[in-house]
Amino acid sequence: MQRLILICFASLYLTTGCAQSGNYLKENYIKMDTLIPMRDGVKLYTVIFIPKDSNGTQYPILMERTPYSAGPYGNKSYPGSTGPNAALMKEHYIFVVQDVRGRYMSEGVNLEVTPYIADKKTNKDVDESSDTYDTVDWLLKNIQQNNGRLGLHGVSYPGFYATACLPGAHPAIKAVSPQAPVTDEFIGDDANHNGAFFLLDNFSFMNYFGKERKGPVKDYGSNIFNVQYNDAYRFFLKMGPVKNSNGPQYYNGKSYIWNEYLQHDTYDAYWKARNIRQHLKNIGTPTLVVGGWFDAENLFGALRTYEAIATQSPNNQVQLVMGPWTHGVWGSGEWTKFGTHDFGSNTSKFFQDSLETVFFNYHLKDKGQPLAHKVTLFQTGSNEWKRFAAWPPTQAKPTPYYFDQDGKLSSTAPTNKLGASNSFSEYISDPNKPVPYTNGVFRGRNNEYMVEDQRFAASRPDVLVFETEELKEDMTIGGNIVANLQVSTTGTDADFIVKLIDVLPNNEPASKTPIRGYPMAGFQRLVRAEVIRGKFRNSFEKPEPFVPGKVAKVKLQLNDALHTFKKGHKIMVQVQSSWFPLVDRNPQKFMRIPDATEKDFQRATIRLYHDAKNPSSIELPVLK
């Protein structure tokens, strides 16, 4: 959820730049800032843009609810643009942007990923659903030009607020588009993946976002603390255990969200209350879920929000779009290349013109046709858009690829050949020398890490590498990827990172994309990666220690992919036990990690078994 802000700023700059030669929004819309009262009396700051040409014409409302400020504030202060995309702005809608409860100019108290209250008893029982309901109600009654229909949209954290309107939705809400929605912060979105804490992003994000306020503010002022570094790997290693992040020079207890994160290190009531998926039952509102395959923040949220609605709502009208995108770039003007990828077409323009605009126009204006396909996904590797009637596709066949001796990855299970029983690969995971998540020196997260060449990791002794022979024909996977590891460790806890990689052939020409000239022959392109904190292998609620030296099963679900491994490529899997500083270091000792001190961090020897008794595999959803 962090990056979006940067993108917003960037697009603001762009559009403000354009504004000098004419701000379309300012020329065509009247801006009105107002405070809308909720059922408990708290007033939310709401910015409304009404088309100037509304001589009796009725328009639908398109609303975004945001924790990142609805500003600039004041009836005369216009942003460069508003709404999901420029085409919709020119279509003429009534656009509404609202500061959510407790943020910026709205009254009340903000809660991190506000829990949904299913059985509201009094007017004091408020949540994002009720706030949206009350806002919609007010808008329908007070903005005369509305046509009685309303849509919601939002990317990242605002994506969560879009999702959050769905349970108990106001009947006038006719179209919702949660995009990269924050969905489950313990299992797969920004804060944690399978219980492993995403240190790098959150440490910098909460420095600004996690700041408390005394009442409504236009500006939160300076960050909680000021710190200078340009090598995140070294900075976080030097900072030491996560506990030190609350030291006097850093958070010092001043961020309520940061404190909550450190307090809740299991999938407890705090996190479960913040899993919106459980409430996405019987959702009939037309919903377009959007996400990016290279979204480092909310790839999980997009896939799982779609899944939750699709599987828990018999009469659902949910649709899914996934493109070759990083966080939020589907809203940018052009997206044809990324890292060493060249997608061959402008994927963001395609999305805006042919999917997003069509979706809102149809449901809110009765204009045009509905989106024809349940699922529209960009297939990486072959670089083409594909349509599916369901996701994951029913024709996908889970196909195990087994880890084997000598770094082989094979479609046949290991057999106990003479002397081959008790076969394993082994490495030492040293928390003082964690495996970098990216190659090079970066201050913030290297946004390209999700498509990065993994050769820097393959050369390390603490990264296991398994690969197939060269593929004899194209192989496309579509759907869930599951790693079944059988491991032992000399410690009592360990992280496991599994990376699925597409190895390009040795005759691949050098890159012509932004990283011009990069040697692509033998390039180890990351397709999908995921981490699990080992103690959660059986339950996220009840962590369990490993018994040193004893084989344990660790099952890890990676986020979905739709990818073609081309003929002549190889499929590679890397396994490692750190991914730093993207993820905080596991002390490799069973304990509450936020309480760990320097001396708790220990080296561990980790084995990955690959024999007939304890086979390890990765299950790929192979499409015919």
Add this chain to the structure above:
Amino acid sequence: MKKVGLLLIAIAACCLGKAQMTNEDSIWVREHYNKTEHLVTMRDGVRLFTAVYAPKDAARKSPILFNRTPYSCSPYGTDQFNPRLYTTYWINYLKMGYIIAIQDVRGKYMSEGDFEDIRPFNPTKKDKEIDEASDTYDAIDWLVKNVPNNNNRVGVFGISYPGFYATMAALSSHPALKAVSPQAPVTDWFQGDDFHHNGAFMLMDAFSFYSGFGKPRPQPTTEHPQEYPITTPDNYNFYLSKGAIRNFSALLGDSIRFWNDLMKHPDNDAWWKARNTRNFVNNLKPAMLVVGGLFDAEDCFGAWNLYKAIEAKSPRTDNRLVMGPWFHGAWGGRGDGSFLGNVRFGSKTSEYYQQEIEIPFFNFYLNLQGTVSDIAEANIFFTGQNQWQKLKQWPPAEVTYKPLLLKGGGRLSFEPNPLFKPADLAKRPVYFTQYTSNPQKPVPYTEDVHLDRTREYMTDDQRFASRRPDVLTFTTDALPSDITLGGPVVANLITSITTTDADFVVKLIDVFPDDFAYDAAKDGKGIGKEYPMGGYQMLVRGEILRGRYRNSLEKPEPFTPGSITPVNLTLPDVAHTFKKGHKIMVQIQSSWFPLVDRNPQQFVDIYHCADADFVPSDIRIYHDARNQSKIILPVLNK
């Protein structure tokens, strides 16, 4: 050694077209110089191909600058001019009327005879016996007698392999030879130059170079040999996937004589000693100017140590040393020497060398003009402070050798470790640091995926290595004041390993402060690419020792597994200031790939062992008062 050869070819290729047509200097050279080509007969009747560029103006007598090369004196043909004459500082010599002679050495390109790599000097040759010194003698003799209008004063210079031929020229003792400048001279291919460092085999350079250069040349030719066509742009992957050295021998076949010799002589035996020029530089007659680069990936050792050998064996010789912040040959017209990789030097050091040192040197001895009083005994550029220092000797007399002690927790300090009373032994801190060296996952010598060995690795950011579990790092606190080093660095490691052999790589690193940034006005613009310099870990010097040679390069010895063993290693000299606020870091690792071949970590014949012989080894570096590993620094503080 390789790159200059390639460079000349590259210059020839790119300059022949455009530069020759448009470069003002090229037009001037053609208007004022004639080129002639000659087969000069040696004492044994073999004829060496020699190109002579002489001024058309016959009014005055000129000195001869002579360069002997195995990389071809091309372009061939009297109407084809060598682009170095007008695209480099050589134009200065031409403008002063120097005669330039370039000769293909015996057995290479258009010269007759048989080539022998680093042909041994024969101090007792008789009659028609030859070596490179006699070939130079005969060539000089012919030049002074046959080139019109020469002043009977000859200078020889050459970079890299031609630097070796310059050293050999100095041994010719021809009376007309007045001045010699061996530059990055190939000097000792077992101890420190291109193909071995302390017995460790420099695989990547040796294989790529000899796959082309080492091919037989049955008769004179103008054609360049082709190197082995490596089909992947990823050298780490290529060299690792090929495995043991014998697999590389198989790729090359049996026709590459010098490769075969390398495989036959794993130790510093009599064969190598005959090829170590330092053993022969007694009582040299000409004035000597030894030149080298502090960051020369190929022959840094040769420059430092040839100078020292001449000092020791020719005490009366006018012998001077120049070391600048240069990659291989940077001083000779490749770039301006103001930066290397990410590190900046603040001034155009190559131009300084050419105009203030080399040209005055030759002018004084060959043209009897000017003075050499401004050229010091040792002219050394100190990086860090980015200043030339004119010194009376090298290493400077003021140097004190101070041990920097390795300590637990990755610390490095001048303070001695406390001695523990027997009663306190249980309380003493961890006294070794351990890593596992796995030959299947060798430590890369540099960070990026690429094919050709980079020249920048010598100043590269070592942060990529610091992050690895098989690289130990030891770091001082931020320095309270500048520390300047001038001289050799010695590592005294106390080790134990679980196998019978291992390599030890020691890297001396300057850690820049976290808020460090270059100032373009003061430091220069550098390479023009953004790089995060805060916290930069600049390699100042790295060196490797193949552990079996720890006591003797002649007689390898196995390690006893688990037994505490001292390993001493001398790093080539450094000239560097660690500035106040910087830190000194030492990294220790046991591979440096594919710069250096992998050690199987067993005491086996490395050049003929099998892939299965490569095994992991657990390596300990001890650092307590009893077993104190340390780095001895040549500290030059006022």
